[in-house]
Amino acid sequence: MLDLTNPTVLKSFIFLNVEAIALILMISLPIFLTSALIFKNVCSLFKHKK
Numbered sequence: 001m002l003d004l005t006n007p008t009v010l011k012s013f014i015f016l017n018v019e020a021i022a023l024i025l026m027i028s029l030p031i032f033l034t035s036a037l038i039f040k041n042v043c044s045l046f047k048h049k050k
Helices: 007-049
Strands: none
16 A cells, blocks of 8 residues: 655655546547547538438
8 A cells, every 4th residue: 555644655646647647638539539520520421411
């Protein structure tokens, strides 16, 4: 178990969390944007067919 009372451990723990969040955002953001674009295109195609 981590000693969260130790300031250096706490700092490194927060830094690791921030890095992990940044990595997740970097990976998920482009995927989300591309899926949104694809969804938009599919919707417009279906509208044009009608």
